[in-house]
Amino acid sequence: MFLEEAAMKISQEIHVPKKFAYTFGPNHRPIATVQPGETVRIFCVDAAEDRITRASDLPSKRLNFPFLNPQTGPVVIEGAEKGDTLVVEIHEITPTRDWVWSALIPDFGGLTSTSQTATLNAPLPEKVWIYPLKDGFIHVNKRIKIPYQPFMGTMGTSPEIESISSLAPGNYGGNMDCADICPGNKILFPVRVSGAHFFTGDVHAAQGDGELCGVACELAGAVTVTFNLLKGRKMDWPRVVSPDAIMSIGSARPMEDAARIAWRDLVLWMEADFGFDRLEAYQLLSQVGVMRLGNMVDTLYSMVAKCPMRYLPKTKLPC
Numbered sequence: 486m487f488l489e490e491a492a493m494k495i496s497q498e499i500h501v502p503k504k505f506a507y508t509f510g511p512n513h514r515p516i517a518t519v520q521p522g523e524t525v526r527i528f529c530v531d532a533a534e535d536r537i538t539r540a541s542d543l544p545s546k547r548l549n550f551p552f553l554n555p556q557t558g559p560v561v562i563e564g565a566e567k568g569d570t571l572v573v574e575i576h577e578i579t580p581t582r583d584w585v586w587s588a589l590i591p592d593f594g595g596l597t598s599t600s601q602t603a604t605l606n607a608p609l610p611e612k613v614w615i616y617p618l619k620d621g622f623i624h625v626n627k628r629i630k631i632p633y634q635p636f637m638g639t640m641g642t643s644p645e646i647e648s649i650s651s652l653a654p655g656n657y658g659g660n661m662d663c664a665d666i667c668p669g670n671k672i673l674f675p676v677r678v679s680g681a682h683f684f685t686g687d688v689h690a691a692q693g694d695g696e697l698c699g700v701a702c703e704l705a706g707a708v709t710v711t712f713n714l715l716k717g718r719k720m721d722w723p724r725v726v727s728p729d730a731i732m733s734i735g736s737a738r739p740m741e742d743a744a745r746i747a748w749r750d751l752v753l754w755m756e757a758d759f760g761f762d763r764l765e766a767y768q769l770l771s772q773v774g775v776m777r778l779g780n781m782v783d784t785l786y787s788m789v790a791k792c793p794m795r796y797l798p799k800t801k802l803p804c
Contacts, residue, residue, distance in 0.1 A: 505555030510648030558684030578635035638687030663779035747790035
C-alpha cells in the first residue's frame, strides 16, 4: 500500500513519461518541477521497460539495445544551482505489480565473458525467471523466499556537459545498484547544472551485494521522496545518511579504485563536517569502517564506504 496521505502529504505524482531518458545529461526536456521541501511520488517502469513478462521473453529478443534502463526524469528542483547539494529523502518504494523477473543475459554478468572482460569462452545460456511477489517476500520456489527489501538501482543528477548511458554509474550517481539507496535513508548528490535535473529508475525488490549475474529482482514501482537543497555545499561523489551510518559511494574500474574513491571521500567528509583530523579519520576507518559492493557488472563498479554513526558527533549531521 502507498503511504497514508494523512501521514505524508504528497504534493504531486510524477508518472512514467511517454519518452524515456536512457542517459543522464543536461539536454533532456524536464518532465516536472518541484520545490525544495516538496514530497512527490515518482513512478518507474523496470530496467527492461516492462517488456519482459514471462519466462519465454528472452532479453536478446525483447530488449532494444542500447536503449536500456529507462529513467523517469529529469525532474527540475527549483533553485538548485551548480555547487549545491541535492538531498533526496526516500520514504517508500511501492510495487506496481505482484511479480519480479531476473535473468542470465549473454555476455553480461560477474562470472562470464563480457565486452569489457573479453575471452573466447562461449556465453552462458540465456534464461529468464519470473518470481511472485506477495506477503512481503519474493517466492523463488516452494522452499526459498527472499524478503522484499526494495531500493532504487539507478538515481542521480545530471553531469555538467556529458550525456552518459543510464547503464553506467559515476560521480553524479547513475546505475550504482547500491542497496543503501532505500527507504529510510537520505541520498546526497552533487548539483552540476541549474535545476539539478534528477533522474531515477531501475527498481529492485531485492539484490545481493555485487548483483552477481547482472540482473536483480527487477520490478516496476513508485518511489516517494522529499527533495531538499544544501545551498553552497559542494561535493564530488554521492553520499548517504542512514540512521546507522554515513556513506560515500565511488564508481570506477578496477574495483579497488572504486573503493579508494569511496574511502577517500568518506575521510574528507569526516574531516570537513565532523571535526576529525584527516589522519585520525583514516585511522578510525581502518578499525571500524564497513565496505559494501554495489555492483561488479556495470561499465564501472560501485563501492560503498561506511562509518557507523555511533563514532560521529550527531549534532554535526549535514541534513
